[in-house]
Amino acid sequence: MGLAEFVVSFREVFEIALVIGIMLAYLHKTKNWQYAKFVYAGMTLAVVASLASGWIFESLRDAYEANEALFEGVTLVLASVLVTWLILWMFAQKNFAKSLERGVRAKIGQKEKAGLVAFAFLAVFREGIELVIFLGGIAISTGALNASWAAIGGFAAIGLAFAIFRKMIHLDLGKFFLYTSAILVLLAAGLLSQGVHELQEAKVLPTSIEHIYNITPAQNADGSYPLMHEKGAVGGLLKGLVGYDTSPSLEQAGAYILYLVAVFAAYRRVSKK
Numbered sequence: 001m002g003l004a005e006f007v008v009s010f011r012e013v014f015e016i017a018l019v020i021g022i023m024l025a026y027l028h029k030t031k032n033w034q035y036a037k038f039v040y041a042g043m044t045l046a047v048v049a050s051l052a053s054g055w056i057f058e059s060l061r062d063a064y065e066a067n068e069a070l071f072e073g074v075t076l077v078l079a080s081v082l083v084t085w086l087i088l089w090m091f092a093q094k095n096f097a098k099s100l101e102r103g104v105r106a107k108i109g110q111k112e113k114a115g116l117v118a119f120a121f122l123a124v125f126r127e128g129i130e131l132v133i134f135l136g137g138i139a140i141s142t143g144a145l146n147a148s149w150a151a152i153g154g155f156a157a158i159g160l161a162f163a164i165f166r167k168m169i170h171l172d173l174g175k176f177f178l179y180t181s182a183i184l185v186l187l188a189a190g191l192l193s194q195g196v197h198e199l200q201e202a203k204v205l206p207t208s209i210e211h212i213y214n215i216t217p218a219q220n221a222d223g224s225y226p227l228m229h230e231k232g233a234v235g236g237l238l239k240g241l242v243g244y245d246t247s248p249s250l251e252q253a254g255a256y257i258l259y260l261v262a263v264f265a266a267y268r269r270v271s272k273k
Helices: 003-029 033-063 065-092 096-109 113-142 147-165 173-201 233-242 250-271
Strands: none
Touching: 003 033, 003 096, 003 113, 003 147, 003 173, 003 233, 033 113, 065 113, 065 173, 065 250, 096 113, 113 173, 113 233, 173 233, 173 250
């Protein structure tokens, strides 16, 4: 089961749906519905740009096949850093809806149609590129990408956002973003740890202790993998979701722990502002 893909896709597509929903709701409320087409235009451009980014990512991966470990290591580390920055940005948004409405109001007030397109584009593309990077990191970390569960997560997010705007259910968005961000932070920590491992494989980073522990279970006699093996049912799930590793190096474990400490400290500082 692609739980990691589901969670990432659900969270990012939900944010995109909220962004577009809030912008359109504001236009409707202020009787400026004639500007909705510019929001749709910006959203469409952002989706196209996100898909193009995914294609570029795969093209670069193929081009650097001879230096696969180096490319994957750099990609995983950059993915972890970029996604962390975006998560901390979300933590800093005290009122996500009002900040979006202020941006839309400013563009309408200035009669800037191109500006409204750009505003919608940037708001959606930020989430789209995060989705591309995170799913790419999961594919590198686990060796495969469960596109079906990513799609299910996306459709579930759209359904939830639609239900919220239809006032069928009430959801504390602050808690939703906090809890899902915590999951993404663990996923990012795992990507960083795997990135360190790949850079060690590429001989870019040193390895002081290759395995601080090794709890990798032996393969079953029938060729299948035990539940807690990194390729097993449970181990594979944990590897994609939180960076589970049965035999990490000292540098991998250190990067994972230091990352969590640093993000927690940054969150405390941002939340007090």
